[in-house]
Amino acid sequence: LAAQVIALKNVRLIDGTGSRAIENATLVLTGGKIRNVGPASRIKMPGEAEVVDLTGKTVMPGIINLHGHVGMVKGLSQDMANYTRENAEAQLKTYAMYGVTTTTSMGTDAEVILDIRDEQRRGKVNGARVFTALQGFTTVGGYPTHAPGVKGVAQEAATAAQARAWVNRLADKGADVVKMWVDDHHETFEKLPPSIYSAIIEQAHKRGLLAFAHLYELTDAKDLVNAGLDIIAHSIRDAEVDDQLIAAMKKNQVTYVATLSREQSTFVYADSPAWLDDAFFRKGVDDATVQAVKTTLKAKQAQDPEREINIRGLDIAMKNLKKLTDAGVRIGFGSDTGPPARFSGYFEHWEMELMVKSGLTPAQVITAASKTSAEALGIGKDFGTLEKGKAADLIVLNSNPLDNILNTRDIHSVYLAGRNFE
Ligand SMILES: [Zn+2]
The missing domain is CATH 2.30.40.10 (Urease, subunit C, domain 1)
Structure with missing residues (x-):
């Protein structure tokens, strides 16, 4: 035939x-x-x-997302009990329907993701192609160990030796990349210390895996880049990036992923955004979930004590994206979709809009979401x-x-x- x-x-x-x-x-x-x-x-x-x-x-080109999650969410509820093959596959289909043809699942996966990925690699591609970090790293009591719906997902490394052993375990299972959270979430969690994350990065590289970090602060970004980090998987949101970081990122060819739609999603629902009734949004989201966003989540965000800091964080994030782009830093693409009210598919298009609002040209944004993200993920030979x-x-x-x-x-x-x- x-x-x-x-x-x-x-x-x-x-x-x-x-x-x-x-x-x-x-x-x-x-x-x-x-x-x-x-x-x-x-x-x-x-x-x-x-x-x-x-x-x-x-x-x-199909959109390549360097920061997503699959499998954990049903409606607005996040729980590893939701993580089934069926749920993960449905979310990968939603991504693909919106033109997101590859996604990277950042550290909140169940092992069944490996079966789905391996079937894709044998030719059964029924949704976005997935790359996985399996379970990401934090430290004992670190973010996001007691964040809603992700209890027990992150691996709480207590020592560098333990972290190295766990990196080996992930590599043996077939993880594509390694993810770590380096964030005290406004001093409400412990933060993964440099002694442990340096060991994670070094061991990941020994095993041929890229190291991604969730971070918030400029000082952590500098330390992580100097420790050999490959991909910054969120915006720096506490301060304007400076020449020292820019020089280090360029020297080490570190890729920057802004996840601006994630930032805006932490407060936008209080303002009843019109796009909740947009047909392009509604084609990927069921009516009950939209109703819950318009009522329960709207009320919750209106009273969120972190609202002002989140608004300020997005503002800093957009300025930093423009500054890093103009300085010639490698700009990748990622949305942090998959958690509750961060809608896979629609948000990737919103992310592109926010990147343009930050001052990038549409051509720069499309290249970030295709060629650069493929290269950052080490798949540029075949994709992007x-x-x-x-x-x-x-x-x-x-x-x-x-x-x-x-x-x-x-x-x-x-x-x-x-x-x-x-
Ligand atoms: Zn994430």
Whole structure:
């Protein structure tokens, strides 16, 4: 049986490399990959191809999310008891429906995620491709050990030796990356100390795993970067980034992930955002959950004692993203979707909007969410850009996102592993 060949023709192509869009391009897809791509004049149309005429449409790479979570949430309730194969797979499908074709699950997984991931790698790609940190690291009594719904999820390392042993255990099980939380959450938790996180980073690298950190403060960011961290998985939210951090991040090629939508989601529901009734949002969220957001969560956020600090944190985060971008630091993409009221799929598009509001161009944002994130995750050879030989993970849009980043929501279709995903 010959492999199916699909040709997408007459498209505007944004390939993710950051170079100019190609008008009137053709992509030839087969076996889950891009067999050929370029200006129509230079692409020979294979006789056996099923030709899809996409005149007027724009094609961009599938979104690669460096910070997400799956499996733990049902409605607004977060609990590891919710973590089933069915629930995790449903969330990966939701991501894919919105054009998020790869996600990284950051340290709150059950072991069944490995089965799903391994099936994907054998060719059964029914939702966003997932990379996992399995269970992340904190210290005894550290964040988020007693945060709602994640009790017992983080591994509470008491010593460097214990942390190294646990990194080995994760690597043996097949984790893709290592995650750690370095945050005292406004002095309400213990913070993972440098002596332990340095050991985690070093051991992760010995085992060929990238090290990601949740952090909040500039001083921790500096110390983590100097300890060899690969990816900063949240914005620095307590202070403006400085030249010392910028120089260290550039020297070590550290990737920065802003998760701005996560920041805004900590207070926005008090203001009854109009998008809760937007059809693009509602297609991925059930009515009961939306109702709970509009009532229970709205009331809770209106009275949140951390409201002002959260608003200030987003403001600092947006300034820092612009400053780091202009300085030439590697900017990746991540939303921190998956926990309650941080809606997988919709939030990735909102994240792109907030990145543009921070001062980045749509082209910079699209490159962050494709090429740079793939490279940061160590999968740039096979994913991220729409080039010959790479995975055929892409979004077909009815309008051009380079004109307006909101056009990433104007989805015509999503192709995942070369097939129209529905
Ligand atoms: Zn997270």
